[in-house]
Amino acid sequence: MKLRQVVPWGFTAIVAVLIGNGVLSQLTARGLTNTVNEVMQGYRVQTSLQALEQVIVDLQLGERGFIITRDPDFLRPYQTAQSNLAQEFARAKTLLQNEPAQLQNLNELEALSNEAIAVLSNNIARVRNGETPSSEELIQGNQVIEQVRVKVAQMLQAESQTLATRKDIVTRAEILSAISTLGGTLLGTLLGLSIVGFVIRQVVQPINQVTLAITSSSTEIAATVAQQEHFATEQATSVHQTNSIMEELGASSRQSAEQAQKTATGAQEVSQLAETGIQAVSYTxxxxxxxxxxxxxxxxxILHLSQQTDRIGNISELVTALANQTNMLALNAAVEAVRAGDSGRGFAIIAEEIRKLADQSKNSAAKIGVLVSDIQKAIAATAIATQEGTQTVENSLKTAEGMAQTFTGVTTAISSVALNNQQISLNAQQQAIAIQQVVSAMNSLNEGAAQTANGISQTKISTQKLNEAALDLQAVV
Structure with missing residues (x-):
């Protein structure tokens, strides 16, 4: 393959590899972003389900406290939880609208919750009427509440399994991103090195050989022309006796001048081709x-994605801090309940449930922090691979600039050769005029004519060498 075929195809392949690498990195980054959003959606669903469970617990605690103490103040948590229950179910349905199985479980949970509210409300109504609920009625309420908790636990377990699956997807996406980025970079580097090696073998070495041939031929031409000049001076005295012979010699000199002119024209065409090569490298x-x-x-x-991940980490830290504060408040409430004795027993139960909720929130925040850390590591690896790809592009740019400088040097050398050939043509024309004035004796004329013929033959051979060298250079370029 020739240089004009290898360079465009080679750089096209490098550009295709780098573009493909960039597109794949972009798609991987988008996939990671979508997976992170799905993971956050899963944590929001878990939080909503835990909130539903807490509302059900508040209903039970309010009902128990009122039945035990018959104090209407204990009905406030019950009434608040009853008013918040519909909102929590609406929020959970919105979050689970794309998960049909979980949405079905949520509908079943809502039915169980309504049943539990009906039982608890019946017990509260009987207490308000001065009656005491039977143990069967109390046990029935506890059983319904326990069914609600079991249903919530099942839904939380399903969401945990979904989160684990999504984490596996994130891990596979990270591995694919690293492999594709590294493979694209290595492939682009190998292609660039192959093109550089081809240029060195097919351009630099032939140009050196052509330069040596042009230098040698130019030296021979200069020596031959000097010898022709010497014999033309000796023949000046006998030009009137050898008009016919001199006309033939003049015709030979004109032919040599025409050949030198053709050589100069060919060198100019080669120079134009070299300039075209420079333009091609410039476009590259x-x-x-x-x-x-x-x-x-x-x-x-990728940097913008890293900043967004840092924000998620900050939110996770804020949730952890809130959970710690809630836990501390629950402990203080439990201490106060112990001090209050039997009258604070219901409040102690509420404080214990609050403490459990704070622990669950803290654990969820810790899981979010671990996930954000893994995503940040993946983003850092992708950024490093992208930086390596940028370095490879910069190295390729430096190589192309070196090729442009090489073509510029070749153009300058060829222009110099064309100028020398034009000077040779001018000298040959002057020799033809000088030969016509030769008036030397017949012996000197014959000897000089023979030597002149030999010199012209040598000039023709040297000119042919220059022509062949120019054709070799044209074939390479």
């Missing part, structure tokens, strides 16, 4: 610059 540099800008845009998007 522009395309590589555009690619570098695209890779930098990808790096900026």
């Amino acid at each position: 540099l522009e395309d590589m610059s555009v690619l570098k800008a695209k890779v930098e845009q990808i790096a900026q998007q």
Whole structure:
């Protein structure tokens, strides 16, 4: 393959690899973002289910406290929980609208909750009427509440399994991103090194050989022309006796001048082809610059994703702090309930449930923190791979700039050769004029004519060498 075929196809392959690598990195980043959103959705569902469970517990605690103490103040948590229950179910349905199985479980949980409210409300009504609920009625209320808790636990277990599956998806996406980024970078590097090696073998070495051939031929031409000049001076005295012979010599000199002119024209065409090669390398540099800008845009998007992940981590820390404060308040409430004796027993139960809820919130926040840390590590690995791809593009740009400088040097050398050939053509024309003035003796004329013919033959051979060297350079470029 020739240089004009290898360079475009080679750089096209490198650009295709880098673009594919960038697109795959972008798709992976989007997949990670979607998975993170799904994980956060799962944690929101768990929080909502825990809130529902807490509302049911508040209903039971309010009912028990009123039955034991017959104090209407204990009905306040019951009434508040009853008013919040519909809101919590509406919120949970909104979160589970894309999960049909969990939504069905939520409907069953709502039916159980309504049944529990009916039993608890019946017990409260009997107490208000001065009656005492039977043990069977109290046990029935406890059984319904326990069924509600079991149903909530089942839904929480299902959400935990879904979260585990999504975490596995995040892990596989991280591995795929690392493999694709590293593979694309290595492939682009190997392609670049292959093109550089081909250019060195097919351009640099042949140009060195052509330069040596042009230098040698130019030296021979200069020596031959000097010798022709010497013999033309000796023949100046006998030009009137050898007009016919001199006309033939003049025709030969004109032919040599025409051949030198053709050689100069060929060298100019080679120079134009070299300039075309410079333009092609320039276009390649522009395309590589555009690619570098695209890779930098990808790096900026990854940085933005990292900032969003940091915000999620801050929110998780805030939830942890709130859970710790809630836990401390629950402990203080429990201490106060102990001090109050039997009258604070119901409040102690409420404080214990609050403490459990705070522990659950703290554990959920810790899980969020671990997940955010894993995502940050994946984003950091992707950013490093993108930076390596940018470095590869910069190295390719430097290589292309070196090729442009090489083509510029070749153009300068060929222009110099064309100028020398034009000077040779001018000298040959001057020799033809000088030959016509030769008036030397016949012996000197014959000897000089023979030597002139030999010199012209040598000039023709040297010119042919220059022509072949120019054709070799054209074939390479």
